[in-house]
Amino acid sequence: MANLLEGFVETRNVSASGFREILDAIDQRITLLSHESALSTHEFVELTALYNNAAYILLYLDANSAHIEVDFLEHYREALGARRPRNDRLIALIKKVEVDSRELEVSKDAFLEFFEQKAGIEEKREADAVAELRRRGAVWRENLDREKSSFLARLGVNVGSSRPDAALYALLSGIESSDVRRRLGAAWRDICERHNDELCSLIDRLVAVRKESAAAQGDVSITERTLRYSQLDVATVRNFLDCSLQIARAEHEELENDLNERYGPGGVRAHFASRVALVRAKEAPTSVALEPCIKFALKIAHDHFGLDSCHVASAPEHMITYDIMRCGKRIGRINFDLWGEHLGRLTNTTQGLRNRTNWTDIIQEPVAHISCRFKKRPGQEPTINFQNAHSLLHEFGHALNHLLVTPRLPNLSGLEYLPLERLEILSMWFERWVFHPAFESALSVGSNKPVDLEKAREIKRLEYVRTHLERNVLAMLDFELHQGTAPISEVYAGIDQRYDIAELCPLSDVLPCFFWPILMERPSGYFCYLWAAASSAERFEKISKRSEKLEDTNVAWELEFRDCFEFDAPSEMPNIAALYRFYEKPNTNINPKDSL
Structure with missing residues (x-):
């Protein structure tokens, strides 16, 4: 077993028959282990390694299907993943494995979760229901995009292969009249809000399915289930989101006021694309x-x-x-x-x-x-x-x-x-x-x-300033929705009552995000992107304060990033203000009159 499958990593020129031989050998060894009366710790580790390498090979082959004949992949996916009698034997064996370290305990729990999800009726019921709601969400999105495309077509815009929102952005960036931009922005918001009730109903049903499954598995809430993979508690996350949302709202209101002062009513929705076009000055992207x-x-x-x-x-x-x-x-x-x-x-x-x-x-x-x-x-x-x-x-x-x-x-x-x-x-x-x-x-x-990166950096900075509030509202809504029992419209209304965000970030702006893969896979966990953004910005400030030369920024980085490499390192609350400081003024030498 020394240096497992190292030959495969080294050569990459294994033939299709060679891959099948490797996968067959893995499959046969797993079957042999499944017939043991008990597994030693060493055999358990071997078993996890066998499955990991099989997954590695299948993903590698799938990614290289244009170069390697891979008509046998489905057979091995089925053999290695859904072979029920063998899986049942392995579950029983793994449950009896005695562990003497946290690492082994976590590995054992992860392996059991992998197998029991394949065997559990409740998990399958949840997966099927979520897949159907996801499909209905995709149909909803297609219908809304069709309506948006029809609106743009009446204006003489052919969307083509672009998304309608991108086509509108391009249209707004080339319109000189601020009043026309304002009216287009308002009409676009009306189209998005026209179907709020339908999408709210879909999301509420999605959350209900998850809550039913979580309750059946003994979890108090979906949030509790998600925070099992975190070192944070509900109060810490709430405090973080509260502080971040307050700063993001103030930042966005300043952007809104700046655009209104420059162009007249309409704010970010109407005038942001035109503002970015002014920075770009009709030049091609860097x-x-x-x-x-x-x-x-x-x-x-x-x-x-x-x-x-x-x-x-x-x-x-x-x-x-x-x-x-x-x-x-x-x-x-x-x-x-x-x-x-x-x-x-x-x-x-x-x-x-x-x-x-x-x-x-x-x-x-x-x-x-x-x-x-x-x-x-x-x-x-x-x-x-x-x-x-x-x-x-x-x-x-x-x-x-x-x-x-x-x-x-x-x-x-x-x-x-x-x-x-x-x-x-x-x-x-x-x-x-x-x-x-x-x-x-x-x-x-x-x-x-x-x-010359000045303009590209300024555009990127502006885009982050524009989206900070939306990301924060989404994170707060995602976290609170999956923790309580209220429908999404009521949860959003409560957030608006506390932070006054409805005009700056309407519900229609964030509803479609609930069908993003990252929110589908980890409901109640979107806050982690804001947490990481603040933490990374805080650490990057140490570089900016030291030197402009890469090699002169010497810090004990393995210690600085210990929490990225060690599970048991603490998760420390980041300096939230560092995130907004990073984008609060241009990182370039662009003329101040052309910057916000």
Whole structure:
């Protein structure tokens, strides 16, 4: 079992029949273990490693279906996932495994949860009901988009493959009359609010299904179930959201007043797109070379975490792969799979495809897979825009988190094991580097002229200022809705009564968000993104106060980010004001009269 499946990680040129042999061997070993009268701790760890590696191979093959014949995947998904008699035997065996550490206890609980969800009638009933409501939510969204598209068509705008909201944004950005923009913004809000009752009813039913399932499993509320994966209690989260929402409301009201003073009534809804267009000045989005962006991320990892990197030349053509080293020893691997637009990817993600294991002779190194949907221009050197660079650094932070997290058991991923409020801290800290002068310097190396990022940074800053209130209202609404018994319209009315937000952030702005994957997967947990944003901004301030040079910002970063790598480290309340300070004034030298 030494260095489990290391041959697969190294070669990548395994044939389809070779993959089947590996999966068959894994499947047979799992069956043998399931017939044991009892499992030792060592055999339990081996079992988790077998399942983790099988999942890794299946995901790898699925991502490379254009290059490898994969018609056998469904067979192995079924064999490894839903083989009921074997699963029942494994559940009984795992329940009897004696553990002597918190790490083993958490791993055992996670493994049992994985199997019991496949076997439990209540969990299946909840999953089926949620899937149906999710489908109805998608139909609702399609109908609303159709109505919005018809409205735009009457104005002579062909939406095409864009979303209607993006088409409206483009339209507003080119209209000179502030009064026309105001009337268009008001009409758009009317369209969105016309279907509030229907969507509220869907969301209330979704919450009811979850509450019924939570009660059947002994949980007081969905919030309680979600906070099992957190170190925070309800009071701490409430206090955090209250403080953050108050600051966000004041910030948004200032933005609203500035736009009204500049353009007349209509505020953010009518005039923000025009304001951004003024900053952009009809110039194309900033384009930067991809290779320096990746090397910049690797340099941050080197200078702040003592990590070296080595390019893997044998990686597939469509993928960029680096081994990550410490003191000359490889600690893991990162795959950059960036050109996924043609595959229909909707988001940029990082998956911990293979988890760390270091248990007696069961050893494997973690692998992280960064999957993005950037556009590739045939015949040109790979380039990405500023937003893509921001996303790339964010996903790199997730990948590094997966490689550096300390659990030694294979079913505890760096992207799953930590308390949920700390899952986004390192990734958000990395994304802030696009605002650091060292980023500009890195992109200019080997270039004929310095890379100008001023306008791109100012637009990004403005976009964050515009969305802070909406994110805070959504987090508060998500948290309170899943904790109590009131319908969503009443919960929102209560928030409005306390914070006076209805005109600045109407309910129709946040209702569709409840069908986002992140809110579907972790109801009541959206607050973690605000928590991580504040925590990462607070830590980044230490860099800004030290030096403009990357290598001169020497801090004990492993200690600084201990909570990103160790489960038992405390979750400390971040300095909320640091988040808003980061965006409160331009990070550029743009003329003050052109900035808000």
